[in-house]
Amino acid sequence: MELFFYISQTDERTMSITEISNHKIKRNILQILRQNPNAATETFICQELQMDLELIRNQILELRESGYEIQTAGNGLQLIHEPDNPYPWEFPGRESTIHYFKELSSTMDLAREMARKECPDFTVIISEFQSTGRGRLQRTWHSDAGGLYFTIVLRPRLAPAHSHRINFAASLVLAKVLQQMFHLDAKVKWPNDILVNNLKLSGMLSEMGIEANKLSYVNIGIGINVNNDPMGKEPNAISLKKLLGTRIDRRKLLSSFLDDFQAVMSGSTLENIIPQWKHYTMTIGRHVKIVTIKESYEGVARDVNENGALILEQGDGSLKEVIYGDCFHG
Numbered sequence: 478m479e480l481f482f483y484i485s486q487t488d489e490r491t492m493s494i495t496e497i498s499n500h501k502i503k504r505n506i507l508q509i510l511r512q513n514p515n516a517a518t519e520t521f522i523c524q525e526l527q528m529d530l531e532l533i534r535n536q537i538l539e540l541r542e543s544g545y546e547i548q549t550a551g552n553g554l555q556l557i558h559e560p561d562n563p564y565p566w567e568f569p570g571r572e573s574t575i576h577y578f579k580e581l582s583s584t585m586d587l588a589r590e591m592a593r594k595e596c597p598d599f600t601v602i603i604s605e606f607q608s609t610g611r612g613r614l615q616r617t618w619h620s621d622a623g624g625l626y627f628t629i630v631l632r633p634r635l636a637p638a639h640s641h642r643i644n645f646a647a648s649l650v651l652a653k654v655l656q657q658m659f660h661l662d663a664k665v666k667w668p669n670d671i672l673v674n675n676l677k678l679s680g681m682l683s684e685m686g687i688e689a690n691k692l693s694y695v696n697i698g699i700g701i702n703v704n705n706d707p708m709g710k711e712p713n714a715i716s717l718k719k720l721l722g723t724r725i726d727r728r729k730l731l732s733s734f735l736d737d738f739q740a741v742m743s744g745s746t747l748e749n750i751i752p753q754w755k756h757y758t759m760t761i762g763r764h765v766k767i768v769t770i771k772e773s774y775e776g777v778a779r780d781v782n783e784n785g786a787l788i789l790e791q792g793d794g795s796l797k798e799v800i801y802g803d804c805f806h807g
């Protein structure tokens with residue numbers, strides 16, 4: 478986990494009231510169109526939402542520009558096709574905390590900036606594409622269109638020494654969601670990669686800020702290969718589309734993950750997270766090689782301790798506690 482000490486700034490970067498209300502109007506228009514597949518008239522939409530025609534027309538125009546195919550049918554409107562982009566209005570109740578971008582350098586950069594400007598707990602920054610997506614240990618995270626790339630800003634009530642629990646919670650929740658939604662044998666490779674059939678489906682990165690010896694923020698960045706094709710650039714990677722043979726609705730996946738992760742995080746000190754995580758890992762018991770920027774170690778992964786460190790039994794029988802590194806399964 479990268480660590481930043483800083484002096485907090487007071488100017489807040491939040492979404493404007495108009496933006497939030499426009500997200501809610503779009504959500505309501507979509508709800509009416511979905512409930513009326515045989516077409517809903519503009520007058521009906523205006524009456525239902527008690528809003529004037531010009532406002533509704535502007536929002537419908539923006540929905541069309543965002544990829545929703547809304548056709549005129551008779552004197553009504555029909556929703557013919559919806560994109561699976563994770564727009565804020567697709568997450569009821571989260572309209573004010575989801576920030577969606579077509580392109581960013583890295584969601585980690587903006588998340589850090591927003592965390593330092595006092596954005597609320599569980600603010601989510603999503604980008605369709607990242608020009609300089611980052612992986613752990615100074616690697617690049619290829620972020621082609623079709624994947625899910627997001628960072629969650631958390632303000633946990635945890636001692637800095639326990640911040641690693643959040644990464645374990647996030648990877649545990651994601652493995653469970655992938656198992657439940659798609660019946661995949663998704664497993665966690667220490668510390669937080671999600672693998673299926675030994676191929677990497679998701680990776681996580683975290684950063685934290687400390688102020689007066691307390692955690693000010695922990696930012697968890699998650700990349701999931703969904704409908705993108707990472708295999709050309711990363712031979713050991715795989716996408717959900719490739720595994721399942723069909724495109725996946727990224728909105729549903731992200732929504733389940735955010736709901737479940739927030740439930741695990743809310744008010745909890747995550748005391749028992751590592752024992753639970755151990756049920757979902759494929760690392761313990763395997764022969765592994767751990768590579769850090771400077772060193773590498775080999776041995777059998779015997780356990781993961783309360784600090785999140787991997788306990789490695791080396792060739793001479795000695796036990797080594799490894800705090801970070803890239804783990805390769807033998």
Ligand code: BTN
Pocket residue numbers: 582583584585607609610611612613614616618625626627628670679680681682698699700701
């Ligand atoms: C790794 O496996 O090395 C970690 C990959 C983390 C990728 C995500 S994508 C969203 C967020 N923004 C980034 O630049 N990186 C993380």
